Amino acid sequence: METLKVALLGAGNVGAQVARILLEDADALAGRVGARLALTGIAVRDVDAPRAVDLPRELLSTDAEAVMAGADLVVELMGGIEPARTLILAALASGATVVTGNKALLAEHGPELYAAAEDAGVQLAYEAAVAGAIPIIRPVRDNLAGDNITKVLGIVNGTTNYILDAMDATGASFADALADAQRLGYAEADPTADVEGLDAAAKATILASLAFHTSFDRAHVWCEGITAITAEDVAAARDAGYVIKLLAICETVPANPADQGASDGDRGVAVRVHPTLLPREHALASVRGAYNAVYIEAEYAGSLMFYGAGAGGVPTASAVLGDIVSSARRRVLGGPGVTESVGAHVTPVGLEAVVTSYAIGLRVADASGVLAAIAAVFADHGVSIETMRQSTHTDGAGDETAGAQSEGDGERAGGDAELRIVTHRALDTALRRTVEAVGQLDVVHEVTSILRVEGA
Amino acid sequence: METLKVALLGAGNVGAQVARILLEDADALAGRVGARLALTGIAVRDVDAPRAVDLPRELLSTDAEAVMAGADLVVELMGGIEPARTLILAALASGATVVTGNKALLAEHGPELYAAAEDAGVQLAYEAAVAGAIPIIRPVRDNLAGDNITKVLGIVNGTTNYILDAMDATGASFADALADAQRLGYAEADPTADVEGLDAAAKATILASLAFHTSFDRAHVWCEGITAITAEDVAAARDAGYVIKLLAICETVPANPADQGASDGDRGVAVRVHPTLLPREHALASVRGAYNAVYIEAEYAGSLMFYGAGAGGVPTASAVLGDIVSSARRRVLGGPGVTESVGAHVTPVGLEAVVTSYAIGLRVADASGVLAAIAAVFADHGVSIETMRQSTHTDGAGDETAGAQSEGDGERAGGDAELRIVTHRALDTALRRTVEAVGQLDVVHEVTSILRVEGA
Numbered sequence: 001m002e003t004l005k006v007a008l009l010g011a012g013n014v015g016a017q018v019a020r021i022l023l024e025d026a027d028a029l030a031g032r033v034g035a036r037l038a039l040t041g042i043a044v045r046d047v048d049a050p051r052a053v054d055l056p057r058e059l060l061s062t063d064a065e066a067v068m069a070g071a072d073l074v075v076e077l078m079g080g081i082e083p084a085r086t087l088i089l090a091a092l093a094s095g096a097t098v099v100t101g102n103k104a105l106l107a108e109h110g111p112e113l114y115a116a117a118e119d120a121g122v123q124l125a126y127e128a129a130v131a132g133a134i135p136i137i138r139p140v141r142d143n144l145a146g147d148n149i150t151k152v153l154g155i156v157n158g159t160t161n162y163i164l165d166a167m168d169a170t171g172a173s174f175a176d177a178l179a180d181a182q183r184l185g186y187a188e189a190d191p192t193a194d195v196e197g198l199d200a201a202a203k204a205t206i207l208a209s210l211a212f213h214t215s216f217d218r219a220h221v222w223c224e225g226i227t228a229i230t231a232e233d234v235a236a237a238r239d240a241g242y243v244i245k246l247l248a249i250c251e252t253v254p255a256n257p258a259d260q261g262a263s264d265g266d267r268g269v270a271v272r273v274h275p276t277l278l279p280r281e282h283a284l285a286s287v288r289g290a291y292n293a294v295y296i297e298a299e300y301a302g303s304l305m306f307y308g309a310g311a312g313g314v315p316t317a318s319a320v321l322g323d324i325v326s327s328a329r330r331r332v333l334g335g336p337g338v339t340e341s342v343g344a345h346v347t348p349v350g351l352e353a354v355v356t357s358y359a360i361g362l363r364v365a366d367a368s369g370v371l372a373a374i375a376a377v378f379a380d381h382g383v384s385i386e387t388m389r390q391s392t393h394t395d396g397a398g399d400e401t402a403g404a405q406s407e408g409d410g411e412r413a414g415g416d417a418e419l420r421i422v423t424h425r426a427l428d429t430a431l432r433r434t435v436e437a438v439g440q441l442d443v444v445h446e447v448t449s450i451l452r453v454e455g456a
Numbered sequence: 457m458e459t460l461k462v463a464l465l466g467a468g469n470v471g472a473q474v475a476r477i478l479l480e481d482a483d484a485l486a487g488r489v490g491a492r493l494a495l496t497g498i499a500v501r502d503v504d505a506p507r508a509v510d511l512p513r514e515l516l517s518t519d520a521e522a523v524m525a526g527a528d529l530v531v532e533l534m535g536g537i538e539p540a541r542t543l544i545l546a547a548l549a550s551g552a553t554v555v556t557g558n559k560a561l562l563a564e565h566g567p568e569l570y571a572a573a574e575d576a577g578v579q580l581a582y583e584a585a586v587a588g589a590i591p592i593i594r595p596v597r598d599n600l601a602g603d604n605i606t607k608v609l610g611i612v613n614g615t616t617n618y619i620l621d622a623m624d625a626t627g628a629s630f631a632d633a634l635a636d637a638q639r640l641g642y643a644e645a646d647p648t649a650d651v652e653g654l655d656a657a658a659k660a661t662i663l664a665s666l667a668f669h670t671s672f673d674r675a676h677v678w679c680e681g682i683t684a685i686t687a688e689d690v691a692a693a694r695d696a697g698y699v700i701k702l703l704a705i706c707e708t709v710p711a712n713p714a715d716q717g718a719s720d721g722d723r724g725v726a727v728r729v730h731p732t733l734l735p736r737e738h739a740l741a742s743v744r745g746a747y748n749a750v751y752i753e754a755e756y757a758g759s760l761m762f763y764g765a766g767a768g769g770v771p772t773a774s775a776v777l778g779d780i781v782s783s784a785r786r787r788v789l790g791g792p793g794v795t796e797s798v799g800a801h802v803t804p805v806g807l808e809a810v811v812t813s814y815a816i817g818l819r820v821a822d823a824s825g826v827l828a829a830i831a832a833v834f835a836d837h838g839v840s841i842e843t844m845r846q847s848t849h850t851d852g853a854g855d856e857t858a859g860a861q862s863e864g865d866g867e868r869a870g871g872d873a874e875l876r877i878v879t880h881r882a883l884d885t886a887l888r889r890t891v892e893a894v895g896q897l898d899v900v901h902e903v904t905s906i907l908r909v910e911g912a
Binding site for chain 2: 017021025028029031032127133134135138139141142143144145146147148213283298300301302303304305306307308309314315317318319320321322323324325326329330333334335
C-alpha cells in the first residue's frame with residue numbers, strides 16, 4: 001500500500017486533535033483512503049509548550065518549511081494571515097494537497113489561494129473553516145451546484161451564540177455573560193474577533209462566494225457585533241416573541257435598490273452580519289449554547305438546515321479529517337482537485353439594497369402627543385409600524401416597569417418612557433433615515449437600540 | 457467552451473423537472489461546470505404520456521439505448537431494477553458518468569454498480585437516492601470520512617412521516633390518514649413500498665454502506681412498516697410524551713450479543729427500519745409533514761442533523777442537478793470519479809444484537825393480581841419496567857377511559873383493561889422473549905402493540 005506524507009502546521013486546540021486521530025486511527029484511515037497517511041512532522045511555535053494531547057516529541061519542529069518538505073498533504077491549522085498564506089502558496093506550488101481551517105485567511109485571500117490550487121492542479125480543502133464539524137462547504141459547493149441559492153442564514157459563531165443564549169436564558173448583561181463564557185472556555189481572553197462579528201463575517205464571505213459562484217471580499221460584508229446588546233434588548237425581544245441571534249446573512253436582492261418589487265431587474269447579493277431578532281418558532285431560534293446551524297433557501301431544494309457542533313478541538317478535527325481523507329483519496333485516484341466555481345459574477349451590493357425590518361428602542365418624554373409625533377415621522381418616510389410597545393421608566397437609568405404597554409398616546413407627563421417599535425419590511429436605507437429623523441425629535445431623548453428582524 | 461452530452465432516462469415527476477431546469481438554466485449551469493450541458497435525448501415509455509412539464513417533443517424517444525449513445529453523462533430516473541441496472545452498467549462501460557436517484561437498485565445491486573464505476577474510472581453519483589434535496593450522501597461519504605460514525609437515525613420517507621404526523625395531529629386512523637395522503641399526492645395509489653418500510657429500508661442500506669465503509673445488502677436490514685399503527689398507539693405515545701416516527705436506524709453494536717457491556721469486543725452494525733417512539737423533545741420529533749431529516753452521531757463530530765424536503769419532483773431534481781454539475785465538472789477537470797470506501801468489512805448483525813426498549817400494549821383481565829403476574833414475567837427475563845400505565849376499557853373494542861393510570865394492582869374485577877408498558881433498555885431478543893411469555897399468561901388477552909423506543 002502506498003504511503004502519503006502528511007505535514008501538519010500548528011498543534012493548537014484543533015491541530016493537536018488532528019495529530020492524535022491521524023496516529024490512533026491510522027489503520028482505519030488507510031482502509032478508507034487506499035493509502036497510509038504518515039504524519040511526518042508538526043510545525044509549532046514552541047516545541048515545549050503545554051498541549052491538550054501528548055504528541056511524539058520527534059514529530060515537533062519550529063521549522064515549518066522543513067516540516068513541509070516532500071509532503072503530499074499539508075494541513076494548515078496555525079491560523080492568522082502570515083506565515084499561513086506564504087506557506088500554503090508554497091505547498092500548492094510544490095504540488096501538495098492543502099487542507100486548512102483558516103477562515104480569516106480564506107476571507108481575505110481566498111481567490112488568490114483558489115487560483116493557485118487550480119494552477120497547480122491540486123486540491124485546497126477547507127470544510128473546517130465554516131461551522132466546525134457541520135458539513136456545509138461541500139453541500140453548498142457540490143450538492144447545491146445545480147440549484148439557485150437565494151438566502152443563507154447562519155449561526156456560525158459559537159462564542160456569540162453562547163453569550164446571547166445565556167443572556168436570553170438568565171437575563172444576564174453582556175459583560176457578565178462574556179465573563180462566564182471566558183471562564184468556561186467558550187470565549188477567548190481577547191474576544192474581539194468573536195463579539196465584534198469579525199469571525200462570522202469571514203465565514204459569511206466564504207459562504208457567499210460558494211453560494212453565489214462569485215468571489216466575495218471581506219470588504220463587501222456589513223458587520224456589526226453584539227457588544228451593544230443590553231439585557232433590556234434581550235428582555236424586550238423575548239416579550240415580543242423573538243430571540244436575538246448573531247446571524248451571517250447572504251441573500252439575493254435587486255442590484256439597484258430602486259428596483260424593489262420588480263422581479264426582472266439585475267440581482268445582486270448582499271452579505272451582512274449583525275445581531276438579529278428571530279421569531280422564537282424559527283428553526284434557528286432553538287440553536288442553543290455554542291452550537292451552530294446554517295439555514296439555506298434555494299429555488300429548487302426549498303429550505304434546508306444543517307446543525308451541529310460549530311467549534312471545539314475535537315469536532316473541528318472531524319471536519320479537517322474528512323478533508324484529509326477525501327482529498328487523499330482523490331490523490332490516490334489521480335486527477336486534479338475540485339475547483340471553485342466563480343463564473344457567475346453577481347454584483348456584491350451593500351446594505352442599501354437590503355429589505356428588512358427594524359426593532360427600535362427609544363427613550364422618549366413621557367408626555368401626550370409623543371407617539372403621534374413619532375408615528376408621523378415613520379409615515380413621512382414611507383415606513384409602516386408593525387407593533388409599538390411603551391413602558392414607563394421609574395427613572396432615566398434603564399429601570400423599566402414590567403408589562404406596561406400602550407398602543408395609543410398616554411396622558412402622563414414628566415419622566416421618561418421606553419418605547420419599542422418593530423417596523424414592517426422596508427429598505428434598510430429608508431429605515432435608517434427614519435430612525436435618524438426620529439432621533440432628532442425633541443421628545444426623543446435617546447435611540448437606545450437598533451436591531452434587525454429576520455425570519456418572520 | 458466544450459459541450460457535454462447529457463442523456464436522461466425517465467421523465468416522471470423528478471426527470472421532467474431535471475429536463476426543464478437543464479434547458480432553462482443552461483447558461484448558469486455552463487458557467488459552473490466550465491462546459492455546456494446539452495440535453496441530447498430523453499428516454500420515456502410513452503412519448504405521448506401527459507407530463508407535469510412540457511418537454512421538447514424532438515428530445516423524447518422510447519429507445520433508451522439510442523438516447524444513451526455517445527452521451528458523456530447518463531441520468532437515470534426511471535426507477536425499478538430492470539432495465540435500469542442493465543442501462544447503467546452499459547453507460548458506465550461506455551465511459552459515461554452516471555447520475556441516478558434509484559434507491560431500490562442501489563440497495564440491491566450497489567456493490568456491482570460501484571465496482572463497475574471504479575473499473576471504468578468514472579463517477580456514479582446518487583445523492584438523490586436518499587432524503588431528496590437534503591445533502592446526505594456527500595456529507596457521510598466525504599465530510600465524515602475521517603470520523604467514526606456510531607449511529608444514524610433518519611426520517612427518510614416523506615409519505616410515512618406525513619401519515620404519522622397527521623395521525624398525531626388529528627387523531628386519525630392509519631386508513632384515514634393514508635387516504636388523505638393519497639388524495640393530496642403524498643402517497644401513491646399502491647402505497648406498499650412506503651407504508652411497509654421498503655423504501656426506507658433501501659435508503660438505510662445505502663446509508664449504512666457509506667457510514668460504515670462496508671457493503672451492506674438489503675437482506676441485512678430488519679424492516680417493519682407502519683400499517684399496524686393504530687390511533688390508540690399514537691394517543692398512548694402522546695400521553696407518555698412520545699411521538700411515533702418511522703425511523704431508519706444504523707448503529708454499531710457488539711457483534712456478539714453476549715458482549716453487552718464489554719467495550720472492547722468486536723463491533724458489528726445493525727440496520728433496521730421500524731416505527732419508533734421518540735421523546736417529543738428529540739430534534740427528529742419536530743420533523744413535520746412530508747419533510748425528512750437525518751440525525752448522525754459520530755465519535756469526533758458529536759451530533760449532527762440535516763433537515764429538508766425529502767421528496768417531490770422539484771426538490772429531488774435539485775439533488776440530481778447537484779450531482780450532474782459536480783460530476784460534469786470532474787469530467788472537465790479530468791481524472792476518475794470518487795469511489796466508494798468499502799474496506800472496513802464490519803459485520804452486519806441482526807436485531808438480536810440491538811439494545812433498545814419496547815413500548816408494549818396489552819389487553820388484560822381487569823382483575824387483581826394481573827399486574828403482579830406480568831411484572832414477574834419481566835423480572836424472570838431480566839427486563840425491567842420503566843413505566844406501566846393502565847386504563848380500564850368500558851368495552852373490549854378499544855374505547856379507553858382517559859387518564860386512568862395505576863402503578864399498582866387494582867382491585868377491580870371483570871371486563872378488560874388496557875396496559876401500556878415501557879421497558880428499560882435490554883437486548884431486543886430478551887424483550888421479544890419477554891413479550892412472548894407475557895402473551896401466554898391467561899390474564900393477558902391480547903398483545904395489541906409492540907413498538908421500540910429510541911432517542912431517550
